Amino acid sequence: MNENSADFLPLRVTSVSADGKRSFDKRGKQRLIEACLQPGVSVAGMALKAGVNANQLWRWIRRHKTRSVGGTAVADTPEVPPAAFVPVIEVTDTTPVVVPQQPEKPRVLPAPVRRESMPASQRPPLPSRLVAQLPNGVSLELECMGHDTALVKAMIDALRVR
DSSP: OOSGGGTTOSOOEEEEOTTSOEEEOHHHHHHHHHHHTSTTOOHHHHHHHHTSOHHHHHHHHHHHHHHHTTSOOOOSSOOOOOOOOOOOOOOOSSSOOOOOSSOOOOSSOOOOOOOOOOOTTTSOOOOEEEEEEOTTSOEEEEEEOGGGHHHHHHHHHHHHHO
């Protein structure tokens, strides 16, 4: 969309109802929808320039597409299969590199380690765990040893502020 075709922006408000709902110039609204249907146009950016909510503009676009196809909405773009993950490998020499498709499983499991009991005085101290569930859904887990008390205190103070 070039500079000359944006002369209808921002949209002209034709009326405002008692509940605050705005009505816009029909021709300007139609030009805005058509401009949004052009390839590479950001609907959110156009909504900002037009002075309307982006969600409202998306509703106008969907309604326009439904009306123009006779009641059946059409997809914006043809369905494109998602790109496959391609591993990137740095090659520093010219010898061929063979990358296995799946990691090889060990043929023999290691023998289990036998634990010997030791007196409590000789055992290393167990780590302390701090688990916090934040209101935004983030879960924080901190595992500390005895010498990390300053870190635990700082974490608790930081969480208390939030």
